[in-house]
Amino acid sequence: DTAVSQTPKYLVTQMGNDKSIKCEQNLGHDTMYWYKQDSKKFLKIMFSYNNKELIINETVPNRFSPKSPDKAHLNLHINSLELGDSAVYFCASSLSPSGSLGEQFFGPGTRLTVL
């Protein structure tokens, strides 16, 4: 009965590989997000989708491509992985993208290590 789930929890891969992280929420929320948390714990938004539509696209290399097959899923595909991509990636969801309903529910994170 996990609200926001991500797979895998850990991902270790070589530079240059392509990998995907999957996210699912069972809260019935319309909005989903991907965040990157670096080694200093700084959390930065990467993307946001509302009802399968991209609404936030921060300055992220185009090697990162989100895909939302339906509003309960938001996957993140990363091409040509680089050392600097090593981080913890969090998926989150919220009821709506706006105002005081902006409380976001976070998944457990995926720790990506690029060797």
Added chain:
Amino acid sequence: GESVGLHLPTLSVQEGDNSIINCAYSNSASDYFIWYKQESGKGPQFIIDIRSNMDKRQGQRVTVLLNKTVKHLSLQIAATQPGDSAVYFCAEKAGNEKLTFGTGTRLTIIP
């Protein structure tokens, strides 16, 4: 004990004491603020929120204070427990803009 949450400082507090975690936010247009708690190996978890038309809000053992004049937010945790040990983030939002997180403060409760 108190801290300023602009870097990732560590705040150590004796179990049972009160703690205050501070946050300076940057956007004067921000009208909604949230405190999140992140335990080791987990995602951030909502603690309490406050809108800009309020200056204080209380929850269970937690109080958030907002001073819009100096763009300052604080989280007070009463009677701290070992389970309060975590990294605490403030986050701000202006209207429909994205949620922007502060840099976090690591709170350690000393038994």
